[in-house]
Amino acid sequence: MRQGVEWALHSCVNLAWAGGPVPASRLAELYALPAAYLNKQLQSLVRAGLLISVSGPQGGFRLSRSPSTISLLDVVVALEGPEDAFRCTRILRNGPGGDPDLDYRDHCAVSLSMRRAELAWRHELAARSLADIAADVERTNPEAPQRVRDALLPGPS
Amino acid sequence: MRQGVEWALHSCVNLAWAGGPVPASRLAELYALPAAYLNKQLQSLVRAGLLISVSGPQGGFRLSRSPSTISLLDVVVALEGPEDAFRCTRILRNGPGGDPDLDYRDHCAVSLSMRRAELAWRHELAARSLADIAADVERTNPEAPQRVRDALLPGPS
């Protein structure tokens, strides 16, 4: 899994606390990340419809909808793509008794088992929203949201 | 996920049917795979203790124990490594209020949620053995085992 997923997840939680638009450069300096690269990742989230980008001064990125309606799976899929990690290349077609016209992604026992496992994975991620994460953090560290907001303001830099 | 995982899984199922040792070259030509590269993958399975390799004529690879005691997870871990796909790099340490001495893999809400999802994935894979896969195939395609055995024999080539 790509490194950018971790950055994007944390940035999305921070955006949920921020409210208004925040430039990528400010999100990046929160964790000492390469700003230009984080920007690239957030662009993918914009293309997926999770974020809204606004140019110019006072611009940046903001969530496109309520944090409770954005799941971890949404973020992961936006960056990693919709296809499964395990890709069935239908090698059984070349084997003995292989049917060239059969889609082995739906018939190969190996492929089906791997898909079932990934489905369980996606189910867990889909059941957890950005708001859930934020709530967890607020429970164990109530001052975190305010600290993040302070750090994201145009501040003294 | 690596391509070799698919090859290794199918090869292991075929080894379960074969019984005796089968050289990598013969397993490879079953699906028109690059023999040397498949050999490389099987070596990882040997290092993980899933296969036993025997050199010389009539040699090859064979399962080290009963197919019912080898799970899909065993094969995947042998090739992909034991670490999670999502790796928490503890970026919160650099953030505001970050504790340099805290292991954020066990405290960061994002990391915990991702781990929970991967745990569900591993649970599914651990619950499915090579014998289960073989049984599924035999149910839908009873002649497959014999066909594989015939193809794996020293044959006419």
Add this chain to the structure above:
DNA sequence: GTTTTGGTACTCGGATACGTTATGTCCGAGTAAGTGCGG
């Protein structure tokens, strides 16, 4: 004082290099079987 107009600084967005990992290939070490010779 109000409106307009030009400039300026800031932000995203995509195009461009770099390093690492996955992929693929090759040759040498080791081994068991087969063969020929000697007893």
Add this chain to the structure above:
DNA sequence: CCGCACTTACTCGGACATAACGTATCCGAGTACCAAAAC
């Protein structure tokens, strides 16, 4: 006829190239704000 030693062919095992992808960076397009000038 039986046993032994040599040769041979076959297999794994790791070291070596190649290609693809993830990572990182930079510069241009667009936009809102601000200031200055004109009315």
